[in-house]
Amino acid sequence: MKVAIVDDDPIVCTSIGTILTATKTAEVIWSAHDGVAAVREYERHEPDVLLIDVQMPDMDGLQASELILNAHPQARILILTTFADPEYIRRAVELHTKGYLIKQDVASVIPAVQAVMAGQVVLGAEVLQQLPMLGTQGSAMTDAAAMDAGHSDERFEGLTERERDIAALVAEGLDNRQIAAQLYLSEGTVRNRISDILAKTNISNRTKLAVEWLSCHQ
Incomplete structure (x- = not known):
């Protein structure tokens, strides 16, 4: 490279x-x-x-x-x-x-x-924490600028309550260790749950997951 x-x-x-x-x-x-x-x-x-x-x-x-x-x-x-x-x-x-x-x-x-x-x-985590503020400014959270973020909660409807909790914490910029500590889970369980969330929602990575979750839950 x-x-x-x-x-x-x-x-x-x-x-x-x-x-x-x-x-x-x-x-x-x-x-x-x-x-x-x-x-x-x-x-x-x-x-x-x-x-x-x-x-x-x-x-x-x-x-x-x-x-x-x-x-x-x-x-x-x-x-x-x-x-x-x-x-x-x-x-x-x-x-x-x-x-x-x-x-x-x-x-x-x-x-x-x-x-x-x-x-x-x-x-970065500090940047993810700014995304809700960006959403209130209008153009930054359009389809293109928000990296193909969705405009409804439909793609998250198939998630369990615990998966939704994890998705929300990912959107807050927490890493797997922090999520595990907050939800009293092992890091391995959190990692597997995030993989399940990405598969269910057809989202390619946790950064896009955070952006799409925030665009649906302002």
């Missing part, structure tokens, strides 16, 4: 690059420190996944992402920032980026990059 990293802090680029290369997750083919350079370098050497910050000089990461996606609609762009700002998240969702991750959670970078490469959409 070939990745590119864009952040106005060179130390961040180096640190993330070291993690990705040392774990043999990916090869970092270039890095940049502002949005203008990101657009220029993307045209020269297209990566499999682009990691990009939001707040940068000259052109921010969301503006750069929009330009890149206009020219390359299949681009896999993962927003990696320190800000769980509802407006930033809304814009990232509307642009159809492949994810929004808070960079303090360094351990999540590797699985996030792998998930994006596999075609999944990745939203």
Whole structure:
């Protein structure tokens, strides 16, 4: 896998690059420190996944992402920032980026990059917690922007009461361990129940499950 990293802090680029290369997750083919350079370098050497910050000089990461996606609609762009700002998240969702991750959670970078490469959409726990707020702002939770979210509760009608409890907690951004502790279940049981929920609802992953659940239960 070939990745590119864009952040106005060179130390961040180096640190993330070291993690990705040392774990043999990916090869970092270039890095940049502002949005203008990101657009220029993307045209020269297209990566499999682009990691990009939001707040940068000259052109921010969301503006750069929009330009890149206009020219390359299949681009896999993962927003990696320190800000769980509802407006930033809304814009990232509307642009159809492949994810929004808070960079303090360094351990999540590797699985996030792998998930994006596999075609999944990745939203960090802090981001999932903002989705109900986004839903009240209108356009962010339309079909396209909400990643094909449903507009009714019909697809969840076949779930048991316990499965609905688990789906609601997934939508709150809880991980399997936290859900297990709250519902007095084992992590294995939670993992199996989530698999059952995804199969019953024909939803591909827990991130889309969270988005669709929130769009139906505002």
